[in-house]
Amino acid sequence: MLLSVQDLCITRSSQVLLANVSFDLASGEALILKGPNGLGKTTLLRVITGLQPALSGKIITQEDIFVYAAHADGVKPSLTVTENLQFWADIFDSKDVSSALSAFDLNELKSSFAGLLSAGQKRRVGLARMLISNRLVWVLDEPSVSLDSASILQLEAVIKQHLQNGGGALIVTHADLDLGPRCKTLHLDEYKSKSPVYDHCAEAFL
Amino acid sequence: MSLWEYSNPVKFLKLSSRVLPWVSALSGICLILGLFWGFFWTPDDYRMGSTVKIIYIHVPAALMAINAWFMMLVASLIWLIRRHHVSALAAKAAAPVGLVMTLIALITGAIWGQPMWGTWWAWDPRLTSFLILFQFYIGYLALWKAIENPDNAADLTSILCIVGSVFAVLSRYAVNFWSQGLHQGASLSLDKEKNVADVFYHPLLLSIAGFIFLFLALVLIGTRSEIRMRRALVVAARRMPS
Amino acid sequence: MRAVLLRDLKLAMRLGGGFGLAIMFFLIVTVLVPLGIGPDLALLSAISSGILWVGALLACLLSLDRILSLDYEDGTLDHLAISPLPLENVILAKATAHWLTTGLPLGLASPLLGLMLGLPLEGFFWLLLSLVFGTPALSMIGTFGATLTLGLKRGGLLLSILVLPLYVPTLIFGAEVARRGSIGIELQTPLWMLLGVSFGVVAVLPFASSAVLRINLR
Numbered sequence: 001m002l003l004s005v006q007d008l009c010i011t012r013s014s015q016v017l018l019a020n021v022s023f024d025l026a027s028g029e030a031l032i033l034k035g036p037n038g039l040g041k042t043t044l045l046r047v048i049t050g051l052q053p054a055l056s057g058k059i060i061t062q063e064d065i066f067v068y069a070a071h072a073d074g075v076k077p078s079l080t081v082t083e084n085l086q087f088w089a090d091i092f093d094s095k096d097v098s099s100a101l102s103a104f105d106l107n108e109l110k111s112s113f114a115g116l117l118s119a120g121q122k123r124r125v126g127l128a129r130m131l132i133s134n135r136l137v138w139v140l141d142e143p144s145v146s147l148d149s150a151s152i153l154q155l156e157a158v159i160k161q162h163l164q165n166g167g168g169a170l171i172v173t174h175a176d177l178d179l180g181p182r183c184k185t186l187h188l189d190e191y192k193s194k195s196p197v198y199d200h201c202a203e204a205f206l
Numbered sequence: 207m208s209l210w211e212y213s214n215p216v217k218f219l220k221l222s223s224r225v226l227p228w229v230s231a232l233s234g235i236c237l238i239l240g241l242f243w244g245f246f247w248t249p250d251d252y253r254m255g256s257t258v259k260i261i262y263i264h265v266p267a268a269l270m271a272i273n274a275w276f277m278m279l280v281a282s283l284i285w286l287i288r289r290h291h292v293s294a295l296a297a298k299a300a301a302p303v304g305l306v307m308t309l310i311a312l313i314t315g316a317i318w319g320q321p322m323w324g325t326w327w328a329w330d331p332r333l334t335s336f337l338i339l340f341q342f343y344i345g346y347l348a349l350w351k352a353i354e355n356p357d358n359a360a361d362l363t364s365i366l367c368i369v370g371s372v373f374a375v376l377s378r379y380a381v382n383f384w385s386q387g388l389h390q391g392a393s394l395s396l397d398k399e400k401n402v403a404d405v406f407y408h409p410l411l412l413s414i415a416g417f418i419f420l421f422l423a424l425v426l427i428g429t430r431s432e433i434r435m436r437r438a439l440v441v442a443a444r445r446m447p448s
Numbered sequence: 449m450r451a452v453l454l455r456d457l458k459l460a461m462r463l464g465g466g467f468g469l470a471i472m473f474f475l476i477v478t479v480l481v482p483l484g485i486g487p488d489l490a491l492l493s494a495i496s497s498g499i500l501w502v503g504a505l506l507a508c509l510l511s512l513d514r515i516l517s518l519d520y521e522d523g524t525l526d527h528l529a530i531s532p533l534p535l536e537n538v539i540l541a542k543a544t545a546h547w548l549t550t551g552l553p554l555g556l557a558s559p560l561l562g563l564m565l566g567l568p569l570e571g572f573f574w575l576l577l578s579l580v581f582g583t584p585a586l587s588m589i590g591t592f593g594a595t596l597t598l599g600l601k602r603g604g605l606l607l608s609i610l611v612l613p614l615y616v617p618t619l620i621f622g623a624e625v626a627r628r629g630s631i632g633i634e635l636q637t638p639l640w641m642l643l644g645v646s647f648g649v650v651a652v653l654p655f656a657s658s659a660v661l662r663i664n665l666r
Contacts (some may be wrong), residue, residue: 009295013355046526046666049530051529051530052666067527067530068527068530071523072521072526073520073522074519074526074527075522076455076522076524078462079455079458083455083458087451088527088531090451091531091532093532129527204438205215205291205433234515336614338616342613345606345609345612348606349597352602352603358663358666361663362596362664366596366610368656369592369614369653372615373613373617376617377613377620378606380620380641383621383624383637383638383641384620388642434488
């Protein structure tokens with residue numbers, strides 16, 4: 001088991017968004033999270049990766065297992081594609097930038113400045129960081145936004161390969177990604193919090 | 207039954223509503239007595255003349271300016287360690303009071319300094335330290351104002367208060383080193399001989415007590431209105447269609 | 449940690465703002481002061497070390513909000529927060545990069561500007577030394593201020609209000625070293641105090657800053 005989430009409640013500025021979310025993610029599995037805008041999907045991902053505290057509930061997982069890709073990819077416009085990726089390779093202590101470049105078909109762009117890339121190309125640079133990180137669980141927030149159909153196929157292939165290698169993926173998306181047989185979908189609507197303010201400290205003020 | 211029970215906002219409100227009238231009354235009595243005694247029933251100083259009487263405002267205000275920051279430091283530590291909201295809000299409520307006390311100390315100091323030293327302002331270590339303290343209060347309050355999320359604001363201002371305290375002490379030493387000043391030594395101290403004659407001493411103590419109670423009363427009022435404000439926000443959030 | 453440092457240096461050089469802006473501002477301040485005070489070189493010479501320290505401090509202040517704001521907006525800090533690199537190291541690397549692109553060049557440029565203000569010759573070495581030893585504290589305290597105001601609208605002015613009182617000890621000891629150096633009197637005490645402040649700040653503030661950063665990322 002890579003990740004087990006039990007009875008998780010999450011808040012955004014002291015409003016409870018989702019209550020009692022529970023799911024498991026096994027090695028080789030992908031879990032797609034669906035739900036309307038403003039439900040708290042991004043917040044959920046940030047809580048799971050540990051960027052934000054949860055109100056209550058348990059997240060059982062290992063240390064240093066996540067890598068996160070979101071709308072903001074940390075791609076620096078004044079660095080080249082290779083320099084951008086090499087930076088993350090140094091941070092995550094992995095040497096291999098070239099395979100990540102070819103997996104997202106970035107070889108032709110590798111020495112151009114990231115500021116000159118289109119939105120979709122920048123997205124691919126951001127996603128290539130996943131491969132460099134060598135982390136087991138990929139947490140992807142809308143990975144297919146601004147990708148063309150060829151790039152989406154690449155993304156699917158890369159994720160499938162990652163799953164075959166024993167990794168896992170947690171994906172928030174509105175698109176229909178084909179990730180093979182070991183892909184579950186979780187509709188988050190059913191966890192939507194009934195009472196928006198439940199915050200125990202907010203209670204204490206009344 | 208422990209002290210921490212009153213970290214619950216509701217209990218705090220109940221307790222403070224009972225305590226507040228007494229504290230306010232004590233503050234009023236001490237201040238009126240102390241100031242009247244000081245202003246009208248003490249002789250003029252043989253050297254300073256009647257200007258000495260500003261001591262009954264200047265010294266207590268200066269004391270409270272420093273003690274208010276110290277109280278904010280303790281409250282910030284309690285918030286960071288025990289996460290009691292009342293503590294963070296009390297720190298927030300104390301800051302404007304401390305700021306005004308600092309201003310009073312600076313202004314009365316200037317008024318006193320003009321006839322005594324012949325200048326409204328001197329870059330004396332004590333004066334300069336108070337100017338720096340004033341800046342710390344301004345920064346602390348500005349940070350509270352700037353951050354929307356109340357818990358984040360409480361966390362960040364607490365850390366600023368702790369780091370600021372270290373730098374305030376450091377600045378005090380730096381400023382001492384930088385200039386030997388005109389200002390006399392401390393008027394009151396526990397270990398040294400008294401610097402102030404008895405006739406001035408007793409009304410001064412009374413007036414200091416008055417300022418302490420005044421500070422307590424103002425902080426209680428401030429904390430109560432902060433709690434009510436938070437309560438209003440919670441109620442408003444409940445009513446909002448989700 | 450080296451990676452963050454090298455990348456920040458590279459970004460500062462490519463964007464061009466890093467070195468140039470602070471030095472230009474430093475130059476402007478040192479030109480404006482004589483214009484305001486008058487051309488009396490004896491007077492200027494007496495206050496030159498102070499002017500240069502205040503100018504360097506203001507120039508340093510100018511570039512503080514660039515230390516972290518770009519990395520905050522484009523998500524780099526989020527990704528670094530879940531990377532194997534501790535946030536304390538990220539903070540330290542960023543402060544070091546700021547020092548290398550701002551404090552150190554300011555220190556190195558100061559003798560030249562000292563010449564324009566009639567700084568006595570024996571003061572040049574101590575001015576340079578005091579700035580080189582003092583500006584690390586300015587960069588580190590500034591980084592702490594930058595983490596506090598991260599993501600706030602109009603954070604720039606707030607940043608200055610927060611940071612200025614924290615700069616007082618560094619300014620006093622640094623300028624005192626430079627002043628005493630320029631008139632050739634004993635300067636051991638302020639020099640050791642300046643070093644003490646710098647080392648203390650660099651040792652302790654990364655922890656406070658990373659705690660603040662974690663709060664601001666959530």
